[in-house]
Amino acid sequence: xxxxxxxxxxxxxxxxxxxxxxxxxxxxxxxxxxxxxxxxxxxxxxxxxxxxxxxxxxxxxxxxxxxxxxxxxxxxxxxxxxxxxxxxxxxxxxx
Numbered sequence: 001x002x003x004x005x006x007x008x009x010x011x012x013x014x015x016x017x018x019x020x021x022x023x024x025x026x027x028x029x030x031x032x033x034x035x036x037x038x039x040x041x042x043x044x045x046x047x048x049x050x051x052x053x054x055x056x057x058x059x060x061x062x063x064x065x066x067x068x069x070x071x072x073x074x075x076x077x078x079x080x081x082x083x084x085x086x087x088x089x090x091x092x093x094x095x
Contacts, residue, residue, distance in 0.1 A: 052080030
């Protein structure tokens with residue numbers, strides 16, 4: 001994996017995309033959030049979750065019983081485990 005994608009600069013950029021209403025990441029969040037609410041889902045699997053930002057936002061907005069994020073990158077999964085540990089501890093799923 002390119003070093004840029006494992007940098008603090010990229011992680012900050014990606015995190016900001018979820019609050020930028022003109023970004024594809026924000027558009028993806030809105031679509032998934034709408035689906036969760038319309039079907040009253042309580043569990044979500046985010047395949048290719050990267051560092052876990054989408055999992056974090058969805059969990060905060062929907063009070064999900066379980067959210068699981070998976071990614072092939074150990075760098076991203078380690079980041080998610082470190083930064084979103086509270087969800088595992090309270091039984092809200094894994095980032």
